Amino acid sequence: DAKTTQPTSMDCAEGRAANLPCNHSTISGNEYVYWYRQIHSQGPQYIIHGLKNNETNEMASLIITEDRKSSTLILPHATLRDTAVYYCIVSASGGYNKLIFGAGTRLAVHP
């Protein structure tokens, strides 16, 4: 599975969009991009995944660049409850095999 690089921490004002970047320059053609988050003292929670096209669900949007070497997770209207560590994971098999987590981005949403 390809390695990912994420900023260590980010801040966002409540109600504004939070844009979390991820670099995965060695991604291969059959690998998906997954995002999970972990709120303090809880287990990780699946957010969204994508292969080539941009994806949107009730939690977030995922924008993948055309060359697939980077992606951005967008939380359109961040709330205090979105304060968490966000993990970007690249995997060919995703949820079916093991997930390799990095250190993630610690997002702090401020009032």
Next chain:
Amino acid sequence: DTGVSQNPRHKITKRGQNVTFRCDPISEHNRLYWYRQTLGQGPEFLTYFQNEAQLEKSRLLSDRFSAERPKGSFSTLEIQRTEQGDSAMYLCASSLQGYEQYFGPGTRLTVT
């Protein structure tokens, strides 16, 4: 609540004692995973099962660690002769041939 439960939620034990954790996955999920997470780090994969078969074990899983999933439903993770370095959050997750894993709340182990 994802539907994955773990017990106990907290365990304090003395060095050298054995401990066992239990994970109950979402009932129809055929894959079950164990991860370990230390403070400030992302979760690290330990092992996973498809039904009752253990398909992969990480090198992190020393011979003091053993995991079972006897009937393809719940799973147990046992640590023998605990060491202070075993102090961590132990996370269980399950999936059904899909794209996402559903994680339980974890068991926090403290070895004194």
